[in-house]
Amino acid sequence: MKRSNTKIAETEVKQTKTTLLICLVVAAAILAAVLVVKRPGNMKFGPAATDATPAAATSTPASPAHDLMHHEGDANNKVAFGPTVPNAAPPPKKAPAGMVWISGGEFSMGAQDPPGMDDVGMKATYDSRPVHRVYVDGFFMDRTDVTNAEFERFVKATGYVTVAERKPRAEDFPGAPPENLVAGSVVFSPPDHPVSLDNYFQWWSYVAGANWRHPQGPKSSIAGKGDYPVVHVAYEDAQAYAKWAGKRLPTEAEWEFAARGGLAGKPYVWGDDFRPHGKWMANTHEGQFPMKDTGADGYVGAAPVAQFPANGYGLYDMAGNVWQWTSDWYRPDYYKQLNAAGVARNPQGPESAYDPSEPGTQKKVHRGGSYLCTDQYCSRYMVGTRGKGETDTGTNHLGFRCVMIVPEKTATVAGHASSASGQ
Numbered sequence: 349m350k351r352s353n354t355k356i357a358e359t360e361v362k363q364t365k366t367t368l369l370i371c372l373v374v375a376a377a378i379l380a381a382v383l384v385v386k387r388p389g390n391m392k393f394g395p396a397a398t399d400a401t402p403a404a405a406t407s408t409p410a411s412p413a414h415d416l417m418h419h420e421g422d423a424n425n426k427v428a429f430g431p432t433v434p435n436a437a438p439p440p441k442k443a444p445a446g447m448v449w450i451s452g453g454e455f456s457m458g459a460q461d462p463p464g465m466d467d468v469g470m471k472a473t474y475d476s477r478p479v480h481r482v483y484v485d486g487f488f489m490d491r492t493d494v495t496n497a498e499f500e501r502f503v504k505a506t507g508y509v510t511v512a513e514r515k516p517r518a519e520d521f522p523g524a525p526p527e528n529l530v531a532g533s534v535v536f537s538p539p540d541h542p543v544s545l546d547n548y549f550q551w552w553s554y555v556a557g558a559n560w561r562h563p564q565g566p567k568s569s570i571a572g573k574g575d576y577p578v579v580h581v582a583y584e585d586a587q588a589y590a591k592w593a594g595k596r597l598p599t600e601a602e603w604e605f606a607a608r609g610g611l612a613g614k615p616y617v618w619g620d621d622f623r624p625h626g627k628w629m630a631n632t633h634e635g636q637f638p639m640k641d642t643g644a645d646g647y648v649g650a651a652p653v654a655q656f657p658a659n660g661y662g663l664y665d666m667a668g669n670v671w672q673w674t675s676d677w678y679r680p681d682y683y684k685q686l687n688a689a690g691v692a693r694n695p696q697g698p699e700s701a702y703d704p705s706e707p708g709t710q711k712k713v714h715r716g717g718s719y720l721c722t723d724q725y726c727s728r729y730m731v732g733t734r735g736k737g738e739t740d741t742g743t744n745h746l747g748f749r750c751v752m753i754v755p756e757k758t759a760t761v762a763g764h765a766s767s768a769s770g771q
Contacts, residue, residue: 429456429479429613432605435486440754443488447752448662450606452486454691456613457604458683459732475680476733480687482601484694489598489606490749492653492664493672494589497574499560499581502589511582511740512559532556533580534743535564536649536720538638545725551638560585563650563744575652577670577747583712583739586673586748595750600676600713600734601695602751607667607716607731609660615730617659617666622723630656630668632729633722641719650719650745667729668721670747671714671737677701678711678736703736711736718745 434453443449459476502508512533521529537553544550557566560580570576581589590596598606607617614620618629628645635642642648646655654664676682676697686692701711714737717729728735737746 430481432456432608432610432612434610437486439486444752446491447488448491450487450489450602450661450751452484452605454481454483455605455608456480457482457601457686457732459615459730473727473730473733476683478683478687479732480683481691482605482686482693482695483691484599484601484605486754487598487602488752488754489602489661489663490595490751491658491662493577493670493747493749494586495574495653496560496570496576496578499578499589500574502592506588506592508585508588508592510560510580510585510742512580512742530556531559533558534741536638536744538640540639542636542639545637558744560742573652576650577653577665579650579670579744579747580742581673581746581748582742583673585742589748590750593750595752597673597675597748598751599694599696600674600715601692603672603674603715604732606661606663607659609663609666611660615732617731618657628656630665630717630729631719632668632717633720633726637722637724638720647719666716667731668717669719670716670745671718671735672716673746673748674713674715676713678703678713678734680704710739712739714746720745 432453432455434451437451439449439451456479458479459473460479461473513531515531516524516529518524518526518529532555535553535555535558537551537555539550555565558564558568558580560578561570562568563570563579586597608614609617611617611619616622616629618624623629631645631647631651633641634644651669653669656665656668658664659666674697676695677700679698679700679702682698685698686695697713701709703709703711714735717726717733717735720726721729727733
């Protein structure tokens with residue numbers, strides 16, 4: 349199983365895990381080397397990420413993905429958002445424990461660059477355009493991200509072993525010394541001094557023994573953190589949990605409809621202003637990135653679920669805290685395809701993944717941003733924007749939540765049981 353790149357901090361790290369493992373022979377003391385990934389047919393360097401793409405850093409030139417999209421002209425960035433038209437039908441039944449009924453309906457999906465910004469700037473939205481109309485049927489959605497406590501119940505019931513806990517196979521990394529084939533995951537490791545934002549290797553490390561039980565590495569623990577979102581989950585890990593719980597992962601369209609909470613055309617899940625009346629609305633990064641998070645919003649790193657106001661549908665943490673998997677394959681031009689079809693009904697994403705910056709990689713869409721998003725480096729906490737990451741990689745700022753489509757029976761559902769407090 350290869351450990352590919354999860355879109356880490358909105359930039360693409362371009363190095364292979366094989367290279368890392370071999371380099372560890374030369375630099376054996378560097379246990380926290382950056383995760384790198386073997387990609388069949390693609391030996392370019394690049395990290396797993398979702399807090400940035402090459403176009404996300406203000407000093408970084410436009411990426412191939414940007415080139416794919418920007419010739420659309422200003423029209424695709426100026427399309428007016430239409431109103432959200434929710435389905436009028438009442439919920440089919442009482443919501444399962446810890447879930448909220450989302451009525452579905454028609455809405456405008458996507459994002460536009462804020463005034464004064466462009467495709468190369470920190471707030472680039474090239475892959476979130478054009479704004480287009482979408483219809484989704486109703487569904488139940490988890491009120492919060494899946495927590496450590498909930499994921500632990502799943503693991504105890506099934507014996508499941510996550511991707512990060514599995515030892516890399518020698519056949520996947522030819523030439524790597526056996527002693528370097530160790531299980532682990534990618535961890536945010538802030539430097540103790542200011543660094544250039546064009547070298548993300550300076551704040552991301554591959555840590556042996558890092559996984560959902562040990563988010564920062566072997567010496568860390570989730571003891572006493574049952575109400576925190578589970579992290580270091582690869583796509584297949586999230587799918588396995590969802591199947592056990594009688595649920596599934598949301599499509600990107602379902603996720604955005606739910607995140608908007610009935611609002612149309614707003615940049616944030618709560619409205620127009622990042623801090624209305626000076627109030628913190630999400631767990632993001634404050635201070636100088638990546639060196640120091642001041643914790644001005646109350647948290648440094650991940651926060652327990654449901655610590656900030658819910659959106660209009662009663663959902664917590666649809667912006668910030670940790671990224672969330674969706675079931676859609678990633679393509680930067682997918683919205684153009686949907687827009688050409690008129691109102692897209694229950695879109696399931698493109699048939700295959702394609703990222704011009706890393707052809708051949710298998711990436712799914714991430715949504716919501718994380719505690720690493722900052723106005724200095726990342727805008728992906730804006731509700732219509734997108735992240736991306738390879739399906740076999742998790743990090744300590746990536747989690748998930750599930751949806752359920754009007755089940756015939758809910759009494760046997762074993763999964764999400766959070767209340768507003770996350771318990």
